[in-house]
Structures are given as C-alpha cells and as structure tokens.
Amino acid sequence: MRLILLGPPGAGKGTQAQRIVEAYGIPQLSTGDMLRAAVAQQTEVGKRAKAVMDAGRLVSDEIVNAIVSERIDQPDCAKGFILDGYPRTLVQADATEAMLAAKGIALSVVIELKVEDEVLVDRVSGRYTCAKCGTGYHDHNLKPKVDGVCDKCGSTEFKRRADDNPETVRTRLQSYYKDTSPLIGYYWAKKKLTSVDGMAEIDSVTAEINRILDAV
Numbered sequence: 001m002r003l004i005l006l007g008p009p010g011a012g013k014g015t016q017a018q019r020i021v022e023a024y025g026i027p028q029l030s031t032g033d034m035l036r037a038a039v040a041q042q043t044e045v046g047k048r049a050k051a052v053m054d055a056g057r058l059v060s061d062e063i064v065n066a067i068v069s070e071r072i073d074q075p076d077c078a079k080g081f082i083l084d085g086y087p088r089t090l091v092q093a094d095a096t097e098a099m100l101a102a103k104g105i106a107l108s109v110v111i112e113l114k115v116e117d118e119v120l121v122d123r124v125s126g127r128y129t130c131a132k133c134g135t136g137y138h139d140h141n142l143k144p145k146v147d148g149v150c151d152k153c154g155s156t157e158f159k160r161r162a163d164d165n166p167e168t169v170r171t172r173l174q175s176y177y178k179d180t181s182p183l184i185g186y187y188w189a190k191k192k193l194t195s196v197d198g199m200a201e202i203d204s205v206t207a208e209i210n211r212i213l214d215a216v
Contacts, residue, residue: 001080001215002105003024004087006114006183008168008176010124011198012205016113017082019206024213026080031064034071049054065095072103080108090178093187108216110187111209113198117173124169131157 001024005013017028038046039053045066049059068086071077087093100106115123126139132155137144144151150158163172187193196208 001213002083002100002108003080003213003216004051004083004110004187005113006110006180006187006193007198008115008117008120008181009172010120011113011115013084013113015202016205016209017084020082020209020213023210024080026082027060027076028082028084029068029071029077029086030084031068031086034067035059035064038067043070043077061089061092061095065092065099068096069099069103072100087183088139090182090186093183107187107192109194109212110183110192111203111212112184112193112195114195115198120173121166124164125166127164128158128160130155131159146212 003020005017007013020026021028035049040046040051045063048065049067052059052063064086068083072081083096087096097107122140123138126141127136128139129136130153131149131152133153135150135152136142137158148156148158150156184193192213196205196212198205200208
C-alpha cells in the first residue's frame, strides 16, 4: 500500500498519517526527516544535499527525489509507505511517478482531506501545547479540563508556535493553492484520487480512510 495524503495545512494529515502507521504498519516518509537522515548517514545523495545546504541554497527537486527513492528501497517500505509533504508540485509529482515506475511500483491511492479555509485558519491559529510535556490543546475545540492546567502533567505553562496565527495561516494557504492544489486534478486524471470530508470528527475521518485503504 503506497499512498499520498493531500490537503492544506491544518487539514489533519499528520494525525491521520500516524493512525495509518499504527493500523497498517507502514512508515510515514517525511521529506524533512529523510533529508536529515540522509545527511547524518552520509549517504551519497546525503552528501550532495549537505553541500547544497552548507552553501545556503535550497535542495533541488532532483536531490529530494533521490532521497525519497533511496528511502523507499529500505526494508520497512516493502509493504508500502505514506508520502508526507512530497510531492508538493506538478514537477515533483511527475518525478515521483517516474521514480516509482522505474522501481516497478505505483501509488495505490491519493487521499485528499477537504476542509473549509476559515475552519483551517481557526484550527491552526487556535493551537497551543503544554510547554512541559507537549500535550496539544485548542482555544475552542480542546481546552484543558481545568483552565490553565495541563490535563496530562499539571503544568501551568503553555506555548504557541510563532507562525500559528491567522495571517501566517492564510499565507500558507495561498502557497498551497498556488503550488500543491493542482495535484488534486493531476491525481484525479490518473484515477488515483479519493476525497474525504476533513470537517468530520477525527475518528470518523479515520474510519473513512480505513474503508478506502481496505478496498485498495
């Protein structure tokens, strides 16, 4: 089972990806994690990536695709994998298709999580975490049982990401619609796309995704 989760920032991709990992025993392949691992392990492509980053330049699509290719060849991906954060553009999608075809494999399904923009803005800008244990909360949807006290560890210190504010979220949404949303049509044309209502309760979204994956 080889799949991609699509959706704007805050749609719940990370939460659902982790549940898929637990339910199906396939790894979640984050480009950031893979890049750091390749550099740390000093693989051939990792060395190329490090040289680019040390020079203060952005890592090219070609290098990222090579890192993804290298990671997919590892034994824990034999049963499948979830691509997280890649591809982000049509050029990257074409490169991914070619890379998989060269390995004699193909994507099983692409799942789009659909969520209304203003709901996303509220979801992301309302997030905060316990500064001590990292438990997540939300201003409206998931408050501590006792106001100002972490349910898990009892800490009274909380923190927010600096970029979790309405203005930044809207900027990230603009980037998503410009660069990544064209992938929805791309994979629809390839008959790989299935859309899920990301506005539903988290468990309901999980159940629908599991239904889709069980049918693949």
